[in-house]
Amino acid sequence: MRLKKTLGLLPSLWVAVAACGAPPPPTTASVPDGQPQHVLIISMDTVRADALGAWGSTTGATPHLDALAAKSVVFVQHTSAAPTTLASHTSLMTGRYPHYHGVPRNEHRVNDANAMLAERMGDSGFETAAFLGAMPLASHSGFLQGFSHVDARFDRQREPGLFNQTERSGDQVTDAVFAWVDDADRAKQRLFLFAHYFDAHQPYLPSALRRQQVGATGTRATLDEVRAVANALSLANPDDPRAAELRGLYAAEVAAVDEEVGRLLSGLADRGLTDLLVVVWADHGEGWSHPTDRFYHGYGVYQETVHTPLIWWEPGVYPLQISHPVSSVDIVPTLQARFDLPALASDGVDMTPLVRGERVAVRPLFSEATKPLDPGEGWLNANRLKSVRMGTLKLIWNPVDDAVQLYDLVRDPNETRDLSKRPGRRPDVVRLRGLVQTWALQANPLPTQRVESGAVLDQLRDLGYLE
Numbered sequence: 001m002r003l004k005k006t007l008g009l010l011p012s013l014w015v016a017v018a019a020c021g022a023p024p025p026p027t028t029a030s031v032p033d034g035q036p037q038h039v040l041i042i043s044m045d046t047v048r049a050d051a052l053g054a055w056g057s058t059t060g061a062t063p064h065l066d067a068l069a070a071k072s073v074v075f076v077q078h079t080s081a082a083p084t085t086l087a088s089h090t091s092l093m094t095g096r097y098p099h100y101h102g103v104p105r106n107e108h109r110v111n112d113a114n115a116m117l118a119e120r121m122g123d124s125g126f127e128t129a130a131f132l133g134a135m136p137l138a139s140h141s142g143f144l145q146g147f148s149h150v151d152a153r154f155d156r157q158r159e160p161g162l163f164n165q166t167e168r169s170g171d172q173v174t175d176a177v178f179a180w181v182d183d184a185d186r187a188k189q190r191l192f193l194f195a196h197y198f199d200a201h202q203p204y205l206p207s208a209l210r211r212q213q214v215g216a217t218g219t220r221a222t223l224d225e226v227r228a229v230a231n232a233l234s235l236a237n238p239d240d241p242r243a244a245e246l247r248g249l250y251a252a253e254v255a256a257v258d259e260e261v262g263r264l265l266s267g268l269a270d271r272g273l274t275d276l277l278v279v280v281w282a283d284h285g286e287g288w289s290h291p292t293d294r295f296y297h298g299y300g301v302y303q304e305t306v307h308t309p310l311i312w313w314e315p316g317v318y319p320l321q322i323s324h325p326v327s328s329v330d331i332v333p334t335l336q337a338r339f340d341l342p343a344l345a346s347d348g349v350d351m352t353p354l355v356r357g358e359r360v361a362v363r364p365l366f367s368e369a370t371k372p373l374d375p376g377e378g379w380l381n382a383n384r385l386k387s388v389r390m391g392t393l394k395l396i397w398n399p400v401d402d403a404v405q406l407y408d409l410v411r412d413p414n415e416t417r418d419l420s421k422r423p424g425r426r427p428d429v430v431r432l433r434g435l436v437q438t439w440a441l442q443a444n445p446l447p448t449q450r451v452e453s454g455a456v457l458d459q460l461r462d463l464g465y466l467e
Contacts, residue, residue, distance in 0.1 A: 074321045105381075329347045
C-alpha cells in the first residue's frame with residue numbers, strides 16, 4: 001500500500017535521524033501486505049520522548065533505539081493516557097482511558113471485565129507471554145489477563161538491602177525472554193510477546209559503563225536522595241547542580257534500556273523470529289521542570305510525563321515520521337485492524353491511515369493525573385488534573401478550582417508560557433475547556449478495588465508510589 005500524500009515531518013527529527021547516519025526521510029510510505037507471524041510490544045517504563053536521540057536528545061544514550069527509529073514508522077507526537085505505570089499500561093492493553101477501564105493508579109486492580117489485548121491475541125491463535133521488569137504489573141494487579149506464560153520473578157535485587165524484591169534489571173528481562181523462546185521451537189508458533197523494562201524508573205543506579213556512555217557526573221541516587229533534590233528544587237534553588245546530576249543518572253539508566261532493546265531484537269532475530277511486528281512504547285515520562293512533578297510523575301499532565309516515544313517496525317515497512325498527534329489508546333485498534341481481532345470497545349482509532357498518508361481529522365486526546373489519592377467515592381481521579389490536546393494546542397484543567405493553562409506545543413514544547421489569560425486566546429480556552437469537561441463527565445469506570453496485601457503495598461512504597 002503506497003502513500004498517497006506526503007506527511008509533514010518535524011525538522012528536528014530530520015536532524016536527529018540524519019545524525020544516526022540514515023538517509024533523508026522518504027516522501028512515500030507503505031504498510032506491508034499480510035500479517036506478521038509474531039508481535040512484540042516493548043514497554044520502556046518512565047522514558048520521556050526527549051530521552052531518545054530520535055526526539056532530539058544529545059546524551060548519546062539511545063543508539064539502538066535511534067537506529068530502529070530511522071527505519072520505522074515513528075509517531076513523534078504520542079500522548080500517554082496517564083502518567084503512572086498500571087493505569088497507563090491498562091490503557092495500552094484495552095484501548096480505553098482510565099476513567100473507563102477503572103484503574104486510577106498503581107495499588108488498584110484491573111477489573112476482570114476489561115477486554116485485554118492479550119486475551120484477544122490468545123483467542124486468535126497467538127501464544128502469549130509477558131516478561132516483567134517490576135512488580136506494579138504483577139499478578140496482584142490483574143494486568144496479566146490473557147497471558148498464558150508470565151515471567152515476573154523479582155528474586156534478584158539490583159543492590160542488596162535496597163529493594164524488597166520489587167524489580168529486576170533489564171538484562172534479566174531480556175534473558176528471561178531468550179530462555180522461554182529457547183525452551184521450545186517458538187519461531188514456528190504465532191507469538192505475542194510483552195517485554196517490560198523498568199531501569200529508567202527511580203532509584204538511579206546505573207553501571208559505570210552506562211554512566212561513562214552519557215557523561216554522567218554522579219554515581220547513584222536512592223529514592224531518598226532523589227526526593228531530597230526534588231524538595232530542594234521546590235523550596236529554594238531551581239538551579240541546584242544536583243538536578244543536572246540526576247538527569248545524567250537518568251540518561252545512563254535510559255542507556256541501559258536501550259542496550260537491552262538492541263540485544264532483545266538482535267537475539268530474537270538470531271532465534272528465527274524475523275517475521276516480527278515491533279511496537280516500542282513508554283507508559284509515561286519523568287518530570288524535571290514543573291512544580292507538580294519535579295523528578296516524579298503522576299501529579300501533573302505536562303508533556304514531560306505524558307509525551308512518550310512510540311515506534312512501529314515490521315519487515316517491509318518504509319520509514320516515516322508522523323507528526324499527527326496520536327494516543328496510547330490508538331495502539332489496540334491499530335493491532336485489532338491489522339490482525340482481524342475480535343472487536344474491542346476502544347477510545348482510540350486505527351493509525352494505519354496515517355501511515356498510508358490519508359487525510360485524518362484532528363481529534364481531542366486526553367490524559368489525566370493519578371495522584372494524590374482521593375479516598376472518596378466514585379471515580380478516584382475525578383478531581384485530578386486533566387489535559388486535552390487538539391492539534392498543536394493543549395489545555396490543562398484543574399477540576400477543583402476550574403483553573404486552566406493553555407500552551408502552544410509548536411512554539412512552546414516545554415510549556416513555559418501559559419496563554420490562557422491572553423484576550424485573543426479566549427475562544428481556544430472556551431473550546432478546549434468544554435472538550436475536557438465533557439470528557440470528564442463521561443467517566444463510567446469499571447469498579448476497582450485497592451490491593452489489601454500489606455506485602456504488596458510495602459513493595460509499592462519501596463518504589464516510591466505511595467504517599
